Amino acid sequence: MTTDQDLRYKKVRMGAWIGIIGNVVLAIVKAVVGIMANSRALVADAVHSASDVVGSVAVLVGVRAAKMPPDEDHPYGHGKAETITAIIVAVLLFVVGLEIAINAIKAFYEPIFVPGMAAIYAVIFSIIVKEFMFRYKIRLGKKYKSDALITDAWHHRSDVFSSLAALLGIGASILGGTLTIDWLVYADPLAGLFVAGLIIKMAWKLGGEAVHNTLDHVLHDEDTNEMLEEAMKVEGVLEVNELLAREHGHYVIVDIKVAVNPHITVEQGHKIGKKVKDRLMEDEYVQDVRVHINPYSEV
Incomplete structure (x- = not known):
């Protein structure tokens, strides 16, 4: 195939x-x-x-x-x-x-x-x-x-x-x-x-x-808005703290920090991160996604 x-x-x-x-x-x-x-x-x-x-x-x-x-x-x-x-x-x-x-x-x-x-x-x-x-x-x-x-x-x-x-x-x-x-x-x-x-x-x-x-050029905000919106659609994601999409030739590598409920287990946080990665990887332009989980804070 x-x-x-x-x-x-x-x-x-x-x-x-x-x-x-x-x-x-x-x-x-x-x-x-x-x-x-x-x-x-x-x-x-x-x-x-x-x-x-x-x-x-x-x-x-x-x-x-x-x-x-x-x-x-x-x-x-x-x-x-x-x-x-x-x-x-x-x-x-x-x-x-x-x-x-x-x-x-x-x-x-x-x-x-x-x-x-x-x-x-x-x-x-x-x-x-x-x-x-x-x-x-x-x-x-x-x-x-x-x-x-x-x-x-x-x-x-x-x-x-x-x-x-x-x-x-x-x-x-x-x-x-x-x-x-x-x-x-x-x-x-x-x-x-x-x-x-x-x-x-x-x-x-x-x-x-x-x-x-x-020189590790990152896409501008207007080019990553769609990725940001897709990440926010994942159940359990309360906020996206940072999203960097680095151009790597014909594809991009995404580094994203998402905030989740600070009271859930590590395993639950990991599953949310996995869902974020899978969702962003649906775009064939995205080669890999590195997800960092942060505890959500309203401050």
């Missing part, structure tokens, strides 16, 4: 594989056409797609690690493996952006060539494929709460933006060559520099979000 976690793993893994295959094809097409058509912007875009391959492989590894059950060393599970993977992808994206920027700046001090029309067709093809991959992965990532897949999806969206910039740069460069406007020919490496800026900005944003989620 297939569990929700097994289904999630299969879907997210499929998303990662689609990313790997798609990026390999795009990287090869753009690199070959970019070199043949003398387009630095397209070659830079090809490097960006090649980095996506590494990113998608990292997602695949992270998703597999996150699926591992809790053990003695990791009693809360391995859910943060995906968030760590998201950080790795963001760092990789940042490094690629810097590399593209350096190469684009160097181009202004070297002989420049007018790109061929084949570069235009390759970029348009890339934009269509990348937009499809972004929409597919962002929907899948949000549905299954996968930080790694969402980060990888935005990696694809950054490719769309970079390809649009490359398209404008290549088009302007070809126009400059046709009309003999020398300065316009430099629009191609200028587009490469713009692409690098977009990539670096995207990497910084995604990396910051992933680091925030790694």
Whole structure:
């Protein structure tokens, strides 16, 4: 019988594989056409797609690690493996952006060539494929709460933006060559520099979000109100003193303190705590619940 976690793993893994295959094809097409058509912007875009391959492989590894059950060393599970993977992808994206920027700046001090029309067709093809991959992965990532897949999806969206910039740069460069406007020919490496800026900005944003989620981020009150209400419905719970839901990758670990009648037995208090845990665990997003029983006081 297939569990929700097994289904999630299969879907997210499929998303990662689609990313790997798609990026390999795009990287090869753009690199070959970019070199043949003398387009630095397209070659830079090809490097960006090649980095996506590494990113998608990292997602695949992270998703597999996150699926591992809790053990003695990791009693809360391995859910943060995906968030760590998201950080790795963001760092990789940042490094690629810097590399593209350096190469684009160097181009202004070297002989420049007018790109061929084949570069235009390759970029348009890339934009269509990348937009499809972004929409597919962002929907899948949000549905299954996968930080790694969402980060990888935005990696694809950054490719769309970079390809649009490359398209404008290549088009302007070809126009400059046709009309003999020398300065316009430099629009191609200028587009490469713009692409690098977009990539670096995207990497910084995604990396910051992933680091925030790694540092035991707890859900805000508005996100835990439903859990609070469910706990209060349990017979014997007189008050919820505290409820903390810590994000642990694609699931949360709940720490809750409930107040009960101070005159009941320890066994009765334990049973109430067990009912609270079972009730909250009905939500598939909740991986584990740690219940602390307090004596109720009106003071």
